[in-house]
Amino acid sequence: MNIQIAIKGLKDGDEKAFKFLFDQYYNRLVAYITTYTHDKMSSEDIVQQSFIDLWNNKEKLDENKSLKSYLYAIAYNRFIDSVNKDKRQNHLLELVYENALRDIINEDNEALEKRIKKMNQIIESLPPKCRETLEMNKIKGYKYKEIAEIMGVSIKTVESQMSLAFKKIRKGFGKENIQVLFINFYRILKFN
The missing domain is CATH 1.10.1740.10 (RNA polymerase sigma factor, region 2, helix turn helix motif)
Incomplete structure (x- = not known):
């Protein structure tokens, strides 16, 4: 053929x-x-x-x-x-991916907003000296020794106040990943 x-x-x-x-x-x-x-x-x-x-x-x-x-x-x-x-x-896949990312970002922002609100409530509930010690260390960046000198207390008292603050924060956030919380701690306090 x-x-x-x-x-x-x-x-x-x-x-x-x-x-x-x-x-x-x-x-x-x-x-x-x-x-x-x-x-x-x-x-x-x-x-x-x-x-x-x-x-x-x-x-x-x-x-x-x-x-x-x-x-x-x-x-x-x-x-x-x-x-x-x-x-x-x-x-189409790019659009789906972008929408998913946008949703994740929005969820993350919502979650962060909730954490900020919760953190502010916990900090507000701390005894005044404990709250002041926490803010001096985490927001203003003072070291324990400097805080002790400014407040006229011992370093042990500063450590005790910080320990109390962290215990209340841990208790307030329950089973949430406390490491992630402390990584974002400065960012959260900054919005206070």
């Missing part, structure tokens, strides 16, 4: 003619499309779909025109369609 006879057979619905043309062009088309996709499996999918298109439009074949050019054009158009589809899917 030659190409011209196979084209005539294909137009009449001859499956053997179709198989002959498939065998003649399949590997060359896969190689051609792979130069664009750089992925043999997706190239094979595109070429297989191109042959399905050829079969579905067999009645429209012009025996006087090059079947090779026609097949290459179908395969190339299929490749372009797949690129556009991937772009649409990627764009």
Whole structure:
């Protein structure tokens, strides 16, 4: 069988003619499309779909025109369609990802706001000297020795006040990750 006879057979619905043309062009088309996709499996999918298109439009074949050019054009158009589809899917995935991130950020901001409010309530409930000691250390950045000198108390008293403050904070936040809480401690107190 030659190409011209196979084209005539294909137009009449001859499956053997179709198989002959498939065998003649399949590997060359896969190689051609792979130069664009750089992925043999997706190239094979595109070429297989191109042959399905050829079969579905067999009645429209012009025996006087090059079947090779026609097949290459179908395969190339299929490749372009797949690129556009991937772009649409990627764009959709990016939108979903952005929305998810935005939700996470909003949740984090809401959680931080709740922590700030809770921290402020706990700090306000501390005895005045304990609250003052905590604020001098965590907000103003004074060391225990400096706080002791300013307040006219011993370093042990400052340590005791800080220990009391942290116990109340730990108790107030219960099972929340206390390490994360103390990492954000300065940020939380800063909003006080």
